[in-house]
Amino acid sequence: MGSAKKRRLRERVGAGAHDETGQSPPSGESAASITTPVWMLGFALLLAAVFSSGMLVAQHFLGGSVPGCGEGGACDRAAASVWGSIPGIDWPVSFLGLAYFVGLLAAWLIVPRDGVTRLRGLVRLGGLASIFYLIVIIAGGYACPYCLVSHAGNLGFLALLETQRPRGNWFPRAFLRSAAVQRTAIGFVAVTVVLIGWNVLAEQRAQEREDRALDEATRQIAASDEEEGAAFTGRYRRGPERAAIRIVAFTGYQCPECQRFEHEVDRLLEERDDLSFSVKHFPINPDCNPHVSRAMHPNACWAARAAEAAGILGGEEGFWRMHDWLVEQQGGFTDAVLNSKLRELGYDPREFIRVMMGDETLRLVREDADEAVSLGLAYTPMVFINGVELRNTQASRTIRRAVQEIAAMNPEPRSPASDRPPDALTRSMEEWRDNPVRTIPEARAERQFGDSDAPVRIEVWGDYRHERTRALDQMIRKRLDDWPDVRYAFRSFPLDESCNDLLSSTAHESGCLIAAALEAAADVGGRPGYHALHEWIIEYDDVVTGEALAEAVGQFGMDEDEWLERWRSSPVHEAVRGHIAIVDEINTRLVVPQLFIDGRWAPRFELDDADLLGTMVNEARAAQ
Known part of the structure; x- marks a missing residue:
C-alpha cells in the first residue's frame, strides 16, 4: 500500500476516534455510548446516594434526628465515632459524600453518553472507600440506613460502569483531561464551597448560643456561696477531694455524645490538677431505668452494672479501670469478651458476674437515674460544673472553654458539699423560658x-x-x-x-384516618361537632375504625353522609x-x-x- 493511501486510511480511522474532549481516546479505554436504560439506572443510583448523604448532612446542621434515625441511634453513633469525621479537618464524612455524589450526578447529566465511562477510574476509588466504610459499619454496629443506602448506591453505580465496554485500565492516560472527571470535580468543589459557607454560619450561630449559655453558667458558678449540704458527686471520683473545678456528669456507656464528652474530660484531667470528675448513670434502657420507655441502648444497663460491680469488688481503682474499658467499648460486649477482660483485670469471672447481676448494682443504677430525673434530666450527658448545669455540651470544646473560663476566675477549692443543682421544676421552667417565641399560625x-x-x-x-x-x-x-x-x-x-x-x-x-375524621367533623359539625368527636376519640380505648367513627358522628348529631363525603375529600x-x-x-x-x-x-x-x-x-x- 502506498504512503499516501496509508496516510488517508489513518486520517479516516482517526476521524471517528475522538472523545468528548476533542482528543483521541487514551490507550486501554475507547469511547463507548451507553443505552438509555443504563443511563436511567445510573441516574437513579446516584440520586439515591445524593438523597441519603443529604439527609446525613441535614442531620448535622439541624442538630436533631432525621426520619429513620432516632436520637442515639445508629446514625448518631456513626457520626460521633472516630470514623464519622475526616482526620485533620474534623469535617463530617457526610459532607465529602454529598459533594462526591453531586459531582458524579452533575457529570452524568451533562456529559454526552459516550463520555461518561471515563468516570470509571474515579468511581473505582469511590467504591474502595464504600467497601472500607461498610466494613466499619458492620464491625462497629453502625447500621445507619442512610449510610447503607449511600454506599449501596455508590457500589451499584460502580457495578453498572464495570458492565460497560470497554473496561479499560484503572487509570487510563489523560484521565484528568476527561470532561466527565472535570465536571465531577467542578460539582464537588461547588458543593464543598456551599457546605463550607453553611457550616461556618451554623458554627457562628452555635458559638453565639454556646457563649450565652456559658456566660450564664459561669456567672452562676461565680455567684455560688460557701454554704455546704449533702455532697453532689458520684460514688467514685478522679482528682482531688477539694477542687476548684468539680465536674459531675450523668452519662450512659452507649450514648454517642457521652463518648465524646469522656474523651474531652480525660484530656483535661491529664492537663490540670485543680479539677475533679465523677459520673452517675442514666442508661437509656427500661431494664434498669424506670424513667425511660424504650431501650435505645440495648447493653447500657449491663455496662452500668458492670462498672458498679467493679467498684464493689475493686474500689475506686477497680471502678475507673472498668469505666475506661466500657467507654472504649462504647458499652458493648459479649459474654466471652467480658470474661476475657475480667481475667485480664484480675477478677474471678463467676464472682464478678454474681455481683453484677445482684440487687445492689441494680439499686445503685436506679438511684442515679432517680436523682437525674429529680434534677430534670432531658438528655445525656447532663453535665454540672460546681453544681451548675452546663448546657449545649454537644458543641465542640464546650467543656474545655467552660473549664478555662472558670479557672480564670481563680475559684477557691471546695468540696462537693458546696454544689447544689436546681431541682427539676426550676430547670424545666428555665428551659421553657429560654426557648424562642415561634410565630404559629392561628388554629381555626x-x-x-x-x-x-x-x-x-x-x-x-x-x-x-x-x-x-x-x-x-x-x-x-x-x-x-x-x-x-x-x-x-x-x-x-x-x-x-x-x-x-x-x-x-x-x-x-x-x-x-382519625386526623382526617376530625377535620371533616369541624367542617360538618362546627365547633360542637369537633369538640364532641375529639373528646370521644381521646377517651376511646378500642381500635378506631371507619365504622366506629361514622357511628359516633351520627350520635353527635352530624349528617353521616355529608361527613363521609368530607372525610374522603382532598381538602x-x-x-x-x-x-x-x-x-x-x-x-x-x-x-x-x-x-x-x-x-x-x-x-x-x-x-x-x-x-x-x-x-x-x-x-x-x-x-x-
Whole structure:
C-alpha cells in the first residue's frame, strides 16, 4: 500500500476516534455510548446516594434526628465515632459524600453518553472507600440506613460502569483531561464551597448560643456561696477531694455524645490538677431505668452494672479501670469478651458476674437515674460544673472553654458539699423560658377550646392514639375552667407515614384516618361537632375504625353522609398535612406530643412532684 493511501486510511480511522474532549481516546479505554436504560439506572443510583448523604448532612446542621434515625441511634453513633469525621479537618464524612455524589450526578447529566465511562477510574476509588466504610459499619454496629443506602448506591453505580465496554485500565492516560472527571470535580468543589459557607454560619450561630449559655453558667458558678449540704458527686471520683473545678456528669456507656464528652474530660484531667470528675448513670434502657420507655441502648444497663460491680469488688481503682474499658467499648460486649477482660483485670469471672447481676448494682443504677430525673434530666450527658448545669455540651470544646473560663476566675477549692443543682421544676421552667417565641399560625375557631379571644395560647400537636398525647390533652382541658384567659388548640401530627412524610415508619396505623375524621367533623359539625368527636376519640380505648367513627358522628348529631363525603375529600387530607408542615417549620424534634405555650416550646409538661404545666401556664397568664 502506498504512503499516501496509508496516510488517508489513518486520517479516516482517526476521524471517528475522538472523545468528548476533542482528543483521541487514551490507550486501554475507547469511547463507548451507553443505552438509555443504563443511563436511567445510573441516574437513579446516584440520586439515591445524593438523597441519603443529604439527609446525613441535614442531620448535622439541624442538630436533631432525621426520619429513620432516632436520637442515639445508629446514625448518631456513626457520626460521633472516630470514623464519622475526616482526620485533620474534623469535617463530617457526610459532607465529602454529598459533594462526591453531586459531582458524579452533575457529570452524568451533562456529559454526552459516550463520555461518561471515563468516570470509571474515579468511581473505582469511590467504591474502595464504600467497601472500607461498610466494613466499619458492620464491625462497629453502625447500621445507619442512610449510610447503607449511600454506599449501596455508590457500589451499584460502580457495578453498572464495570458492565460497560470497554473496561479499560484503572487509570487510563489523560484521565484528568476527561470532561466527565472535570465536571465531577467542578460539582464537588461547588458543593464543598456551599457546605463550607453553611457550616461556618451554623458554627457562628452555635458559638453565639454556646457563649450565652456559658456566660450564664459561669456567672452562676461565680455567684455560688460557701454554704455546704449533702455532697453532689458520684460514688467514685478522679482528682482531688477539694477542687476548684468539680465536674459531675450523668452519662450512659452507649450514648454517642457521652463518648465524646469522656474523651474531652480525660484530656483535661491529664492537663490540670485543680479539677475533679465523677459520673452517675442514666442508661437509656427500661431494664434498669424506670424513667425511660424504650431501650435505645440495648447493653447500657449491663455496662452500668458492670462498672458498679467493679467498684464493689475493686474500689475506686477497680471502678475507673472498668469505666475506661466500657467507654472504649462504647458499652458493648459479649459474654466471652467480658470474661476475657475480667481475667485480664484480675477478677474471678463467676464472682464478678454474681455481683453484677445482684440487687445492689441494680439499686445503685436506679438511684442515679432517680436523682437525674429529680434534677430534670432531658438528655445525656447532663453535665454540672460546681453544681451548675452546663448546657449545649454537644458543641465542640464546650467543656474545655467552660473549664478555662472558670479557672480564670481563680475559684477557691471546695468540696462537693458546696454544689447544689436546681431541682427539676426550676430547670424545666428555665428551659421553657429560654426557648424562642415561634410565630404559629392561628388554629381555626372550630378546633379551639376555651374563649377564642383569650390572650394566652396553648397549642399541642399529637397523635390521637398516643398515650402521652391523650394524657396531655386531658390535663389541659380539665383545667380550662380555672384558666378563663387561656385558649387551647389541638392539631394532628399522626404517627402514620401514609400521610406524614416526615416519618419513615408507622406507630399508629389509624393516625391519618382519625386526623382526617376530625377535620371533616369541624367542617360538618362546627365547633360542637369537633369538640364532641375529639373528646370521644381521646377517651376511646378500642381500635378506631371507619365504622366506629361514622357511628359516633351520627350520635353527635352530624349528617353521616355529608361527613363521609368530607372525610374522603382532598381538602381535608391537605389540612392534615398542613398541621404536619407547621411542626416541620417551627421545631426540628419529631416527637409527640409537642406543646407550645404562648409560642414557646415546652420540652416537658409533667414532673413527679411538681405542677410543671400549671406553673408554665400561670406564668404566661401573669405576663399578659
